[in-house]
Structures are given as structure tokens and as C-alpha cells.
Amino acid sequence: MDFMKAYELWSTDPFFDEGTRNELIAIKDDTKEIEDRFYRDLEFGTAGLRGVLGAGTNRMNVYTVAKASEGLAKYILSCGEEAVKRGVVISYDSRHFSPEFAQITAQVLAANGIPSKLADELRPVPVLSFSVRYFKAFAGVMITASHNPSKYNGYKVYGEDGGQVPPEAADAVLSNIEAISDIRTIKMMDIEEAKSKGLVTSFGPEIDEAFTNMLTKLVVDQEAINKQADMSIVYTPLHGSGNKPVRRILEAVGFKNIHIVKEQELPDGAFPTVSLPNPENPEALSMAIELAKKTDASLVFGTDPDSDRIGAAAKVVENGEVKYKCFSGNQMGLMLLDYILDAKKKLGTLPDKSFAVTTIVSSKLVKSICDYYGVELQETLTGFKFIGERIKIDDEFGDKHFQFGFEESYGYLSGVDVRDKDAVVAAMLICNMAAASFEKGETLADRLDHLYEKYGYGVEQTISCTLEGKEGIEMIGACMVELRQELTNCKNLAEAKNLLGGASVVAVRDYKESKRYVFTDSGVEVEEITLPKSNVLLYELGGNKGIDWACARPSGTEPKLKIYMGVYDSDEARAKASFETIKGQVEGYVKSKL
Structure with a gap:
């Protein structure tokens, strides 16, 4: 079907809701816009779906989400009765239509007889990954477009290990999606009916408690936290899903002086205070840095909407003037890796056959650090799904021990109970590392300088x-x-x-x-x-x-x-x-x- 035929179907068929039809009728004279919306189906890859919100086959909307969910459902059904019984865990972030897309996913799965656990409020990527493993589900779905502009949303599929589905599974889901010749044939069970039949249940506080308890076990130096409990810290959730889990873990491990950027505290899919909700960009931390100056904070950090990325800045004094130095994704990854390995080496808790994982486009200084501590370095393609896969192969089912993984795009992971980028554990570790530096009378900027002196610039x-x-x-x-x-x-x-x-x-x-x-x-x-x-x-x-x-x-x-x-x-x-x-x-x- 060419793009004009698809446009005519979507803009006239009563199957599509009135809002969708009216949106499309409004562009009837804009052939270029029609083509962009309908020249292809929104691509489903190893990262799932991600696209601009709006009407059309090449947009994120209730119909493309339903189609992806139908493809996922057919894949799960093909995997057998046990896969169906274990079901799917679904969560979502603060973006426009994220709760609606999450519910539609559950309704399509229910229509196929597949049970799902639906988050009772927004929760970030690392909590979704953890929940898949905690509930022993067969799959997971996260509604998010990560750090993209507000006009985007997305649909990420996770496997039973809690990692994003590998290429083979993604291809199988895609094959099922492509086999759907008419989107109007997709069935959705009424949400109340699905709940009454036990096909849709909710999850919440139980997971929050279990997730936080897991993270407390990943503290590197509790003594440093105890001594620096009053260290002034500024955090901004950037209108996303990190607010509650990040504050929960920082308070649980003992940090007592945390300041939140109030204007960016509550979820808001419009991200009204930033041009882009991406902590990779220093300007996204500008409001947090202004608050840091007022509160004399030593550390500033922010998480993106689905709280899988984190950006941080440290207080420095140059020529008597207080400034805040923003760290790149590579710089923070190098510091965290060196900090974790050094602390474990000194404590005698760094096991033989330890390994770290990074990507081919991340800093090449990682090898020097790993060589220094006698830790194997593994490199993967870009994408945390590949880092999660190495954990599964070499730690979960192998005889090696995962220590840390990161990619240059501000994604970090410690521990094995989450299999995707985790800005929540990273927030705790960065604060722990800052506290350890303060114990030595240093800042994180000093720590980075020492690292470069040791391993090269x-x-x-x-x-x-x-x-x-x-x-x-x-x-x-x-x-x-x-x-x-x-x-x-x-x-x-x-x-x-x-x-x-x-x-x-x-x-x-x-x-x-x-x-x-x-x-x-x-x-x-x-x-x-x-x-x-x-x-x-x-x-x-x-x-x-x-x-x-x-x-x-x-x-x-x-x-x-x-x-x-x-x-x-x-x-x-x-x-x-x-x-x-x-x-x-x-x-x-x-x-x-x-």
C-alpha cells in the first residue's frame, strides 16, 4: 500500500478515532508531511520503537503501539505455554501518552491470553529491568523515548534476563508485526475485564522496597558516606521518573543533605524548563547548578526522563571563583571504574576472573585501568543490550564476575540484578565516590586529574x-x-x-x-x-x-x-x-x- 492509500485509510475509516482523523485531515494539502508519516511503518529494531508522536504508520500512537504489542504477543505465544504463563512486566516514564501506551500494551496482551503486571505509577528503566527478573517474567515493556525531545515516545522490549531483547528475538517480533496486514484486526480486551480476569495486575511498593534493598548492597564505602552524610548535594530529575527511586536510595544509604530542583521535580512530558531533557548537555543542569551555588553544594547531578542516563558536575574553585565542572560520560565512567576496582582491590573483595564491559565508541583509557587491576576488558557494539548480554553469558551462566559497565553516552551499571543503564545506582555510586574524595580533602575534579596523571590524558x-x-x-x-x-x-x-x-x-x-x-x-x-x-x-x-x-x-x-x-x-x-x-x-x- 503506497503512502497516499495508507493516508486515505487512516483519515477516513471510522476504526481510527476522531482525533486521529482530524489531525490527518488538517494536513491533506501537505504531500511531503503525508509521505513522512506514511512512507513506512515505524521501524522496530533491537531498541524497539521510537518516533515522533502523531497520527500515521511512521509515528508513535495508540495504533502503532497496539501493532507492536500484537507482534510481541504472537512471539510469546510461539515460545510456549510456560512463556505465556510467566507474562510481561510493563512500566512507563513521564512522556506524553506513556501511561496510555502502557495500558494499551496490557490490553493487547490480555486479548491474547497473556498476563501482565502494570506499574501503578511511572517507574524508570532500571526498575523495569529489575522487575522482570524479580517476578521471573518472560518479557518486559518500557514506554519511553529516553532523552529525546518531548515530541518523541518509544516502546522498548526486554527479555527474561531483564536486558533489552537481542537481535534474534527482535527479528522474531518484527516478523510477527510485519505479518499483520490489517491493523484493524488487532483486538484489545477492555481494561476492567482484563483486571477482573487476572490478566492485568499492578505492581508498586513491593518492587520499590526490593529494588532499594538490592542497591544498598552495592555501596562501595559506607564509612565514607557516614562521615560525609551532610555533604550538600543537588539533584534534578528533569521532570522524569528518577525522582522517587534516586532520593530513596540516597536516603537509605545515609545522605542527609539533598536539595531538589523544585521546578524540575514533578513529572511533566513537556519538559518545560529545558530545551532537551538530556543530562549529557551541560545546559540541562543549569538550574541545578544555580541551586548548588545557593546551597554551597559540592555535587550536582541530573537524570533523564527514564532515569537510565545521568550527568554530573562538581564544585571547583578557580582563582577564588566558585564554578561547577561538568564531566563527560567517558570521564565519569573512567572514574567510577577506577574507584570501584581500587576499593575492592584494597578490601580484598575483587575476585579472580573479574571483568568490565564498555563499547567500541567509549574511551580507550578503559583498557589501561583494567590492565592495572588485572581485570578483563570486554568491548561490545554500542547499546547496553550488548553489555547486558555479556553479563548473562559470562557471569550468570559463566564463571566470571562482572564489576562495572559503561558507555560514553552517560550510561552506567554496577551489579547484576539490572541489565540496562541504571542512573539510580550510578547516582548512589557517584555520591559515594564524591564522599570518598572529600575524606581525602579532594573533589571529583581532583580525582579526574589524578586519573589522567596515572593512565594518560x-x-x-x-x-x-x-x-x-x-x-x-x-x-x-x-x-x-x-x-x-x-x-x-x-x-x-x-x-x-x-x-x-x-x-x-x-x-x-x-x-x-x-x-x-x-x-x-x-x-x-x-x-x-x-x-x-x-x-x-x-x-x-x-x-x-x-x-x-x-x-x-x-x-x-x-x-x-x-x-x-x-x-x-x-x-x-x-x-x-x-x-x-x-x-x-x-x-x-x-x-x-x-
């Missing part, structure tokens, strides 16, 4: 090129095709300097083709890559420590092409100077393809 940055709509997706795809074609045509080391605008490329990892191309003076050597296929090009740039790099990768959840870079050196000034040169070459060259 790293200058890293992620640049996002946002290109929305059908044309944007096509431009991103064309850019990757052109970069890959240039790689294919490159014959030796001399020609490799043309791949990224003059940057000294020594090798390229093409994860889509599962090949690593190593350039020599006389030709190209090809090695196999064992990670799953992904549309990623990672350029190895050598450098003084031999680990400089750059990467081009389309985002899996947003209409963005991401450009990553990292430069490392034993000298800070030299690292910064080299980075600026490489950034100019790489950013300019990749953007010229868009």
Missing part, C-alpha cells in the same frame, strides 16, 4: 548531526555508503590519509562487513571482526599512545549521524592540541558528505 568528544524526516534518513545512509566506498577503493597507507580529510588513518574497522582493514606501505591486510554486524566505521589513527581513533555511526534511536573521536597522550597540552587538529579534519570531512 584523554580528549574525547561526540558530535551529533541531526537530520530528521525521510530525507534526513536518506542523507545519513548515503553518507555511510560514500565513506564505505572510499574505504573499498583505498589501496595502501598513503591513500588512507585521504579517508578522513588528512587524518593519519592506519586501519579501519567496518563492522557492517565484519572486517578490519590494516594499511601498509605496500597494500591492505584484512582481518575478521567477531562482533555482530552493525553499520559502523571506526578509524584507527595511531597517535602517541597508539590508540587515537574516530568513528562514524548512525544512531539506532534518533535521526542522527554520530561522529566520535578520541586522542590520548601522556601530556595534557599535547593531547588537546592533537585533538583540535584531528577534530577539524574528521568533523569537516564527514559533514561534507551530508
Whole structure:
């Protein structure tokens, strides 16, 4: 069915509610907008659904959510009676229509005879992940678009291990979704009927208590918390779902002086006080920093709407002036990893066969830290589902011991009872680490300086090129095709300097083709890559420590092409100077393809 036929169906058929039809009738003369809404079905990938709210097959709405839920239901039914009996746990964040989408999910599952446990109020990603494991459910659904703008929402599916479903399961769900030829055939059980039949039940305080109790066991240094219990801390939930669980764990472990940004405390899907509810952006913490100045806070942090990401800043004094230094996702990940491993090493609680996990686009200094403590480092593709998968394989079903995982996009995880990014445990650990630093008369900024002195300086940055709509997706795809074609045509080391605008490329990892191309003076050597296929090009740039790099990768959840870079050196000034040169070459060259 072409996009105009789909538009005509949605705008005229009484199956679709009046609001949907009126919204579509209002754009009847805008062919471009109609095409963008109907040229495809909203893509269901390993991250589930994520899209702009609105009417259309390429939008997030009650009908696309119902279709995804029907596909999930058919997948669960195909997995047998035990899978059906164990059912699904459903939660949601503060975004527009999140509670409605959660309920529709439960109603579609109920119509298929599949029971679900529905959160009695908004709860974040880590609580959903924990709940799937706690209830021994077969699957989970989280209604969220994470840190995206307010016009977005999404639908994430989790497996029985509490991690996002791996590619194989996602493909099976997608196959079932694609088999639905007529969305009007999808059945939904009335919510009251579903409740009366026991097919929809709610969960709440029991999980909150169990989740908090689990987190208290992950404290690294309780003595430091006890001594620094009155440390002034500012927290902002950014209108999201982290408010209650974050405050609950901080109070449970003993922090007594926590200040909340009142204007950003309550859930609000419009996120009215920020341009983007993303703690990766320092401006998202601006109100929290202003409160910190008034309360003389030593630490500031904020969580995104589904509380899987966290951004933090620490008080510093420069030339007598109080300022707040914001840390990057890589910097915080490096500090937490070093802090956890160092504390466990000193206490004698770091077991043999310990491992940490990070992603291919995160800081390359992670290996130096892991080597120092004798801990195995595992690298995965971007996406915490892959980190969760390593925990399942090597810790839950193996003989190794997971210590910490992180990715550069401000996602962290400690412990094995949650299998996705967890800003709640990260909040507790960051506060614990800050308290330990204060015990030494230092700040987190001092801790970072010491880390760089010990392992080498790293200058890293992620640049996002946002290109929305059908044309944007096509431009991103064309850019990757052109970069890959240039790689294919490159014959030796001399020609490799043309791949990224003059940057000294020594090798390229093409994860889509599962090949690593190593350039020599006389030709190209090809090695196999064992990670799953992904549309990623990672350029190895050598450098003084031999680990400089750059990467081009389309985002899996947003209409963005991401450009990553990292430069490392034993000298800070030299690292910064080299980075600026490489950034100019790489950013300019990749953007010229868009």
C-alpha cells in the first residue's frame, strides 16, 4: 500500500478515532508531511520503537503501539505455554501518552491470553529491568523515548534476563508485526475485564522496597558516606521518573543533605524548563547548578526522563571563583571504574576472573585501568543490550564476575540484578565516590586529574548531526555508503590519509562487513571482526599512545549521524592540541558528505 492509500485509510475509516482523523485531515494539502508519516511503518529494531508522536504508520500512537504489542504477543505465544504463563512486566516514564501506551500494551496482551503486571505509577528503566527478573517474567515493556525531545515516545522490549531483547528475538517480533496486514484486526480486551480476569495486575511498593534493598548492597564505602552524610548535594530529575527511586536510595544509604530542583521535580512530558531533557548537555543542569551555588553544594547531578542516563558536575574553585565542572560520560565512567576496582582491590573483595564491559565508541583509557587491576576488558557494539548480554553469558551462566559497565553516552551499571543503564545506582555510586574524595580533602575534579596523571590524558568528544524526516534518513545512509566506498577503493597507507580529510588513518574497522582493514606501505591486510554486524566505521589513527581513533555511526534511536573521536597522550597540552587538529579534519570531512 503506497503512502497516499495508507493516508486515505487512516483519515477516513471510522476504526481510527476522531482525533486521529482530524489531525490527518488538517494536513491533506501537505504531500511531503503525508509521505513522512506514511512512507513506512515505524521501524522496530533491537531498541524497539521510537518516533515522533502523531497520527500515521511512521509515528508513535495508540495504533502503532497496539501493532507492536500484537507482534510481541504472537512471539510469546510461539515460545510456549510456560512463556505465556510467566507474562510481561510493563512500566512507563513521564512522556506524553506513556501511561496510555502502557495500558494499551496490557490490553493487547490480555486479548491474547497473556498476563501482565502494570506499574501503578511511572517507574524508570532500571526498575523495569529489575522487575522482570524479580517476578521471573518472560518479557518486559518500557514506554519511553529516553532523552529525546518531548515530541518523541518509544516502546522498548526486554527479555527474561531483564536486558533489552537481542537481535534474534527482535527479528522474531518484527516478523510477527510485519505479518499483520490489517491493523484493524488487532483486538484489545477492555481494561476492567482484563483486571477482573487476572490478566492485568499492578505492581508498586513491593518492587520499590526490593529494588532499594538490592542497591544498598552495592555501596562501595559506607564509612565514607557516614562521615560525609551532610555533604550538600543537588539533584534534578528533569521532570522524569528518577525522582522517587534516586532520593530513596540516597536516603537509605545515609545522605542527609539533598536539595531538589523544585521546578524540575514533578513529572511533566513537556519538559518545560529545558530545551532537551538530556543530562549529557551541560545546559540541562543549569538550574541545578544555580541551586548548588545557593546551597554551597559540592555535587550536582541530573537524570533523564527514564532515569537510565545521568550527568554530573562538581564544585571547583578557580582563582577564588566558585564554578561547577561538568564531566563527560567517558570521564565519569573512567572514574567510577577506577574507584570501584581500587576499593575492592584494597578490601580484598575483587575476585579472580573479574571483568568490565564498555563499547567500541567509549574511551580507550578503559583498557589501561583494567590492565592495572588485572581485570578483563570486554568491548561490545554500542547499546547496553550488548553489555547486558555479556553479563548473562559470562557471569550468570559463566564463571566470571562482572564489576562495572559503561558507555560514553552517560550510561552506567554496577551489579547484576539490572541489565540496562541504571542512573539510580550510578547516582548512589557517584555520591559515594564524591564522599570518598572529600575524606581525602579532594573533589571529583581532583580525582579526574589524578586519573589522567596515572593512565594518560584523554580528549574525547561526540558530535551529533541531526537530520530528521525521510530525507534526513536518506542523507545519513548515503553518507555511510560514500565513506564505505572510499574505504573499498583505498589501496595502501598513503591513500588512507585521504579517508578522513588528512587524518593519519592506519586501519579501519567496518563492522557492517565484519572486517578490519590494516594499511601498509605496500597494500591492505584484512582481518575478521567477531562482533555482530552493525553499520559502523571506526578509524584507527595511531597517535602517541597508539590508540587515537574516530568513528562514524548512525544512531539506532534518533535521526542522527554520530561522529566520535578520541586522542590520548601522556601530556595534557599535547593531547588537546592533537585533538583540535584531528577534530577539524574528521568533523569537516564527514559533514561534507551530508
